Amino acid sequence: MGKRSNEPLVWSLFSSGGVIAAFMIPILLFLFGLAFPLGWIEAPGYEQIMTLVRHPLTRLVLFGLCSLPxxxxxxxxxxxxxxxxxxxxxxxxxxxxxxxxxVVGTLLAGYILWNIP
Amino acid sequence: MKETHNYTLYHPKWYRERVSTYWWARQWSYFRFILRELSSIFVAYFVVLILFLLHALSQGPESYAAIQEWLRTPFAITLNFISLLFTLFHTITWFNLTPRAMPVRIGGKRLPDWMIAAPNYVAWVVISAIVAWFVIGG
Structure with missing residues (x-):
C-alpha cells in the first residue's frame, strides 16, 4: 500500500555513474585539462578529434559519460x-x-551530440 | 451513546543529541568521507567541461581554438588540477569499496579484499590506455 520507492532506480543510476566516472574521468581530465594545455602531449587537431567524435560509438560513450556521472x-x-x-x-x-x-544535463548532452556536424 | 474518551495518538519523542553541523571536521575518517562525497562536485564539473568542449567542437575550429585558449589560463589549469585530484580520489575509494559491495566467497572462505579490488585497477589502466590511444592517435 505504501508508495513505491524510487530509491532502487536512483541508486542504480548513482552506482553506474560512479563506475563510468571512476574508469574514464581521470584520464580525460589529465589529457584535456593538463597534458594538452601545458604542451606535455601534442593536442589533437580539430579535424582529427572531429573524426573521432563523429563516430556513432564515440557519441554513445560520450552520452553515457555525460549522463550517468x-x-x-x-x-x-x-x-x-x-x-x-x-x-x-x-x-x-x-x-x-x-x-x-x-535530467537537464542529459537532455543537453543528447542535443549537443545529436547536432555535431 | 456518547464518546467520552479522547484518545491521543501515541507520539514518541526520542532523545536525540544535537549534532554539530561540522561533525565531519572532528575526525580524519569523517573528513575523508566528506571529501569523498565532495568529489561528486568535480565529477559534475567534468561533465560541464566536456559539454562545453563538445559544443565548441560542433561550432567549428575557431570555437575549439578559443576553448583551448581558455584551458591554458592559470585558472583553468589550477581548477583542472584540483578536479583531477578529487576524481582520482573518487576512483580509488570507489574501487576499494567493491570488496564491501560484493564479497566473493570461494570454498566457504572469503577472498581477501585486495583480490577483489585489484582487477579494477588493472581494468582502469587498460581503459585509460585505450582512451588515450583513441584521443591522441586514433
Whole structure:
C-alpha cells in the first residue's frame, strides 16, 4: 500500500555513474585539462578529434559519460547536503535541483551530440 | 451513546543529541568521507567541461581554438588540477569499496579484499590506455 520507492532506480543510476566516472574521468581530465594545455602531449587537431567524435560509438560513450556521472553527482551531493550540512528543511528543493539538474544535463548532452556536424 | 474518551495518538519523542553541523571536521575518517562525497562536485564539473568542449567542437575550429585558449589560463589549469585530484580520489575509494559491495566467497572462505579490488585497477589502466590511444592517435 505504501508508495513505491524510487530509491532502487536512483541508486542504480548513482552506482553506474560512479563506475563510468571512476574508469574514464581521470584520464580525460589529465589529457584535456593538463597534458594538452601545458604542451606535455601534442593536442589533437580539430579535424582529427572531429573524426573521432563523429563516430556513432564515440557519441554513445560520450552520452553515457555525460549522463550517468550527473546522476552520480545528484545522488551524492543530495546526501552531502542532507547529512553533511544537515540541510533538511530544504530537502524537496534540493532533490528537485539535483535530479532535475541531471535530467537537464542529459537532455543537453543528447542535443549537443545529436547536432555535431 | 456518547464518546467520552479522547484518545491521543501515541507520539514518541526520542532523545536525540544535537549534532554539530561540522561533525565531519572532528575526525580524519569523517573528513575523508566528506571529501569523498565532495568529489561528486568535480565529477559534475567534468561533465560541464566536456559539454562545453563538445559544443565548441560542433561550432567549428575557431570555437575549439578559443576553448583551448581558455584551458591554458592559470585558472583553468589550477581548477583542472584540483578536479583531477578529487576524481582520482573518487576512483580509488570507489574501487576499494567493491570488496564491501560484493564479497566473493570461494570454498566457504572469503577472498581477501585486495583480490577483489585489484582487477579494477588493472581494468582502469587498460581503459585509460585505450582512451588515450583513441584521443591522441586514433
Amino acid at each position: 550527473l546522476f552520480h553527482w545528484a545522488h551524492r551531493f543530495r546526501f552531502t547536503l542532507y547529512d553533511g550540512l544537515q540541510i533538511k528543511h530544504l530537502n524537496e528543493l534540493i532533490t528537485v535541483f539535483c535530479y532535475g539538474g541531471a
